[in-house]
């Protein structure tokens with residue numbers, strides 16, 4: 401079992417490949433569909449995700465795994481093939497979001513605790529039978545006046561560690577995602593300090609829950625200023641500070657780090673990853689586990705119309721290829737312009 405966990409964790413961060421986060425909850429995908437004027441029906445959600453998973457070039461070359469929502473893990477493509485089988489046929493691993501969302505934390509205004517531990521062992525067993533080989537749990541840490549509190553960070557880190565241990569026991573690689581949000585007007589250095597605290601606490605709790613670091617993938621935020629901060633940061637500063645905090649907090653036994661995009665623009669998310677990989681000398685693989693930064697372009701191109709499927713697949717393939725180049729430190733703005741043309 402441990403050998404399989406380690407192998408799958410390594411596959412998820414294989415050179416030049418990264419993860420497609422397509423695990424939007426029903427509420428979140430509705431928001432995305434609202435933005436492109438598409439009704440969020442089960443059939444439309446299926447059609448959209450089928451379009452992504454049938455993007456053969458992208459899936460075979462640039463995507464190591466896909467994070468799914470419960471509904472998608474059970475859905476069939478229009479020709480009756482399970483969507484999970486489409487992912488497997490492309491050589492990628494199916495994964496599943498297993499947390500039940502971030503809920504208000506008592507006595508901590510503005511802070512949340514991610515729920516979903518109750519009954520998780522049983523659900524993981526079923527998910528593995530349905531084909532899932534990895535899972536995701538997202539803890540959310542917001543930065544604002546007076547928050548985050550130590551209590552919120554500890555509670556979220558402990559839940560992440562409990563989840564990760566349950567996953568490994570079920571033969572499923574846990575993606576451990578402690579996301580420090582980029583909402584707000586805080587500086588990049590405040591993001592650094594909070595991210596450092598959160599990562600230190602997360603690995604402390606992972607140790608106490610006996611999680612095997614070789615059989616997990618970390619999905620962190622990058623170190624960036626808040627979106628509303630008056631002073632923004634250069635690509636180089638983001639890369640240097642993110643790598644520095646990771647080197648200070650993430651043991652070398654972790655095979656790979658797959659970033660979330662967190663509301664960065666498509667190209668920023670790509671440029672930041674590329675700059676970090678170019679720094680070199682890192683003990684872990686760095687790659688992407690992007691949701692919005694991989695899907696914004698194909699969603700817009702698709703807009704719910706059958707005649708746009710090919711254009712949407714081309715947009716997805718382009719973004720996936722740019723991120724694949726970035727994960728190898730081979731991306732440049734010129735590449736971006738040339739390939740998009």
Ligand code: 13P
Nearest residue numbers: 421660661662690691692
């Ligand atoms: P974004 O890349 O859109 O932040 O989504 C990744 C994800 O899975 C968040 O949990």
